[in-house]
Each structure stands twice: as structure tokens, then as C-alpha cells.
Amino acid sequence: MGLPSTTPAELLTKLTGMVVSTSGCSHAVTEVYTGEQVVDLPQSDPVDVQTAYATARAAQAVWASWPLKRRLAVMKRFHELLLECGLTAVDLMQIETGKARRMAFEETCDVLMVTSHYIKAAPRILKERKHGGVVPIVSTSTEVRVPKGVVGLISPWNFPFATSLSDAMPALIAGNGIVLKPDNKSTLNVAYGVSLLYEAGLPTGLVQLVCGQGPDIGSAIIDNADYVMFTGSTATGRTIGAQAGQNLIGCTLELGGKxxxxxxxxxxxxxxxxxxxxxxxxxxxxxxxxxxxxxxxxxxxxxxxxxxxxxxxxxxxxxxxxxxxxxxxxxxxxxxxxxxxxxxxxxxxxxxxxxxxxxxxxxxxxxxxxxxxxxxxxxxxxxxxxxxxxxxxxxxxxxxxxxxxxxxxxxxxxxxxxxxxxxxxxxxxxxxxxxxxxxxxxxxxxxxxxxKSTSGGFKASGVGSRHGDAGMLKYTDVQNVAVLKKQVLTNPPDTDWAKQVAKTVKGLRFMRKLGIR
Missing domain, CATH: 3.40.309.10 (Aldehyde Dehydrogenase; Chain A, domain 2)
Structure with missing residues (x-):
């Protein structure tokens, strides 16, 4: 049958070289249609995972300091690159997963649609929101969205390109770094997508690729993450959710269905x-x-x-x-x-x-x-x-x-x-x-x-959601910046508390009637 002409040995070598690995171990990537080996994929160990997080954190500090407009410019270039080079990703998906070409092409379209949506929606979603403070007129409270830090993203083999790049997109736009673990069976197409992000201008090291079996490096990914995004089986999701909870970090789990x-x-x-x-x-x-x-x-x-x-x-x-x-x-x-x-x-x-x-x-x-x-x-x-x-x-x-x-x-x-x-x-x-x-x-x-709408599961099908405003906000922490323009909250030492209570009750009733509070 032979591999597509768009996947020369040089490209495969470049893509496998993007994996953070010092273990000396490898996994044989095979063409699903024939079972023939295509390339050796380096495997990461827990130390490699720690190295990946350290590199991503250094790059994330730079990335988060960029104005949102500058980050969005990178994603606009990525969108255009994927339009131009998407069929190479399609070839790689077919080699690794055996899916029909029609389905592989539609998978690239998912990434294009998500990228386009968040390019448009991010300024509104991440915009600071100023509210009246505890005391009208003399105080304010502002919601500021700050990135979580570095997100651990574990993607499956069935839709590897979409679940990796589409789930990473809102996290990146919000200012986060990514340590990404695709399945061993479907890493090459994901690595190609990441290479297009770097070609578009992503800071070096911001997205790190690690590879390996879940039992070998999964725990290290969660222990070093500030947030976890996982798509896969319900059984594995329960394990990840429990570990994330123990670490007091948030997670999104998109799991199975019948x-x-x-x-x-x-x-x-x-x-x-x-x-x-x-x-x-x-x-x-x-x-x-x-x-x-x-x-x-x-x-x-x-x-x-x-x-x-x-x-x-x-x-x-x-x-x-x-x-x-x-x-x-x-x-x-x-x-x-x-x-x-x-x-x-x-x-x-x-x-x-x-x-x-x-x-x-x-x-x-x-x-x-x-x-x-x-x-x-x-x-x-x-x-x-x-x-x-x-x-x-x-x-x-x-x-x-x-x-x-x-x-x-x-x-x-x-x-x-x-x-x-x-x-x-x-x-x-x-x-x-x-x-x-x-x-x-x-x-x-x-x-x-x-x-524009969120998508998630009920019952054993998952926790949290992707897409919509929630699909980006989950990758942020909210910071409440409150300002008091004049000190009116402190009572003098000789306060008559009986009168103060009556005054406070009267004021709260008045503000409720006016709709102030």
C-alpha cells in the first residue's frame, strides 16, 4: 500500500523528536491498515514529565504576560496554517488510527471551528468585569481572569487531533501552558498539530509532549498539573478524578457512553x-x-x-x-x-x-x-x-x-x-x-x-464540559480585586451598637427596595 507522500521519513523523525524522553524506551507505531511498523516513538518516564512541566512553566510566564490580542494573533496564524496543511494531519491520522479519510478530514475541521470560535469569543469571555462593591459609590469589585498555569491534557486515540488541539486551544488562549499526553497509538498527528502552533509563533516550550502508558506516567502528569483535562474511559476517569481531588485541583472528565x-x-x-x-x-x-x-x-x-x-x-x-x-x-x-x-x-x-x-x-x-x-x-x-x-x-x-x-x-x-x-x-x-x-x-x-454551547456528560459519562464560555473559563482562576475609595467600613470606638444595628437594617432594606443590593 505504501505511506502517503506527505509523510516522508524526515517528517516522522521531526515529530518523534518533539517527545520529551530520556528513558531510552520506545513504542512501535504501526500503520493500522497493514500492521507494518512506521517509526519508533520515544517513551517518557516520570522524570521526563517533571522536566516537561518545568519547561512549560517557564514559557507560560512569558505567554501569560502577552496581551490577549497578541496571543490571538498566533491562533489566527495557526488557523491559516491548518487550512493550508490539514491534509498532512489527515494522512497521519489515517496511518495511526485507520479511520476513513472523510472522518479524519472532519476531525481537522473540528479544530478549525473551535479555534475560530475562541478567537472571536475570548475577548468577551476573559474581559474584566467591574461591579459595585460592598458600599455603593465608594467601593468597587472587579473580576479578573488569570490562567491556571500549566494544564495536564490527556487525549485518547479515537479523535486524537480534535481532543488534543481543540481542548488545548481555549487553555492556550487564556494564557496557560500545556503538558500533553496523546495515546501512543495516535501521537504523530497530534505532534504535527503542535508543530503548526509553534510555526504560528507559540513561545518555545509552551506545549510539551510526553508519551507513555497511563500507569507509568499518568500519576506524574496529574501531580504536577494545575488543572487536568481528560477524555477516555469511565474507569480511568474515576482514578484521575480521585487524584485531582486529592491534589485540590480541578478537572474535566469526558468519559464513556451507551x-x-x-x-x-x-x-x-x-x-x-x-x-x-x-x-x-x-x-x-x-x-x-x-x-x-x-x-x-x-x-x-x-x-x-x-x-x-x-x-x-x-x-x-x-x-x-x-x-x-x-x-x-x-x-x-x-x-x-x-x-x-x-x-x-x-x-x-x-x-x-x-x-x-x-x-x-x-x-x-x-x-x-x-x-x-x-x-x-x-x-x-x-x-x-x-x-x-x-x-x-x-x-x-x-x-x-x-x-x-x-x-x-x-x-x-x-x-x-x-x-x-x-x-x-x-x-x-x-x-x-x-x-x-x-x-x-x-x-x-x-x-x-x-x-458556542457547552458539551458534557451526565452520570458516569463525565464531570465538567468543553466548548462555550465554560470551556474557556474552566482554565482560569477568578481574582477579586476590591477597591475602597474612602474608609467607611470601620466604626469609631464609641459606636452605639444598638443605633448602628437599626441603621444597618434600615440601610439594607432601602438598598433592596432600590435594587442596589
């Missing part, structure tokens, strides 16, 4: 089927927000299932560096084995396979067919566990109340989708689902791509 889709009786089936196929099988089902459970009324279940299975069978699966395939590979052989084990467990316990269900070694070592199941019961692993692959189960429901109850019957609450012809009625159903993202007549993109 996301439901409800098809109402008045939904347009043509639109719903096309949208559901996308929401289920985008990125080969390796998306925290992708749909794994579909609920259809018994009245429409047969027709929907028949047409949905036909559409799934038409999905073009392949591993090429062009835009032809609809769906690519799973990220690795172990991930394919995990997905396969969920399907085999379900079939062994009585589930019905409607299409797919098998690996595709003819395409590559980690490919797996788009798979649709029904007759899934509670004793099956995939009934409640996040499969994180191209697998979906179809269930029937007798009433909307039952559908909502089934959708909510999970420990997760990241994303949900409702399809209906009456949009207000569909939205009303969606609002009854306990999930952080509700999509009406769409699977997931309409909520996640709304960068």
Missing part, C-alpha cells in the same frame, strides 16, 4: 435511516457519542429494521488514502478482538444477527464489519457495556414513556438522539432523557459542533 436513539412514529424514515447510519458507524463506531442503542415503536420496527439493514450493507469499508470508503478500520487488533467478543457473547446467548458480525482480514488486521443485532437481552455484555465499535442493537417499544425509560436505563448519560416529524414533540421527548447532549433529528453532530 447512547440511545429513539425513533418516533412520525419521523421521516429516509432522513432517520441515513442519519442513524452515520451516527452509529462514523469513525467505525469509535466515538464516545455514537449511537449503540436504537429504539423503534413496534408499529414501525419491521420497516425501519429492513431499510436500516439494507443501508448498513451498502456501507463501503476500506483502507485507502482517498475519500472512497465510508468506514475504515478499528484502531488496533486488540480493539477488534474486544468488539468481536461482545458480538460473539451476544450471539451465544441468543441475539439475532441481521448483518455483519465478522472481522475482515482481507482488508486488514483490525477491520470489522458494520454489525446490526436484535433480540439483545440484559445478560449480554453489549446490552450495557460500551462496545466502542461498529455495532448497534435495535429494540422495540410499546409507548414513548417506555422508550424514554429504556433510554435512561443506563449508568451513562453522554448523548441521545430523538427523531420525529413534530420537532417540538421530539424535543420534549429529548429533554426527558438524562444526557448532556440531546440531538433532535440528528445523531450527534448538531450538538457537538455547536461550539
Amino acid at each position: 447512547n440511545p436513539l429513539i425513533l418516533l412514529d412520525d419521523a421521516d424514515l429516509d432522513e432517520a435511516i441515513a442519519g442513524t447510519v452515520t451516527a452509529t458507524f462514523l469513525n467505525t463506531g469509535q466515538a464516545c457519542m455514537h449511537i449503540e442503542r436504537i429504539y423503534v415503536s413496534e408499529k414501525r420496527r419491521e420497516e425501519f429494521t429492513r431499510r436500516f439493514v439494507e443501508a448498513v450493507r451498502a456501507i463501503q469499508v476500506g483502507g485507502t488514502y482517498d475519500f472512497a470508503p465510508d468506514m475504515g478500520s478499528l484502531v488496533s487488533v486488540p480493539q477488534r478482538e474486544r468488539v468481536q467478543s461482545h458480538v460473539e457473547d451476544a450471539l451465544a446467548k441468543g441475539a439475532t444477527l441481521l448483518t455483519g458480525g465478522k472481522p475482515r482480514p482481507d482488508l486488514g488486521p483490525a477491520f470489522f464489519e458494520p454489525t446490526v443485532l436484535t433480540d439483545v437481552t440484559e445478560d449480554m455484555v453489549l446490552a450495557r457495556t460500551e462496545t466502542f465499535g461498529p455495532v448497534v442493537s435495535i429494540y422495540g417499544y410499546a409507548s414513548v414513556e417506555q422508550a424514554v425509560a429504556l433510554a435512561n436505563d443506563t449508568e451513562y448519560g453522554l448523548n441521545a438522539s430523538v427523531w420525529g416529524g413534530d420537532r417540538k414533540a421530539a424535543e420534549s421527548v429529548g429533554r426527558r432523557i438524562r444526557a448532556g447532549n440531546i440531538n433532535v433529528n440528528d445523531g450527534l453532530a448538531v450538538s457537538y459542533a455547536s461550539k
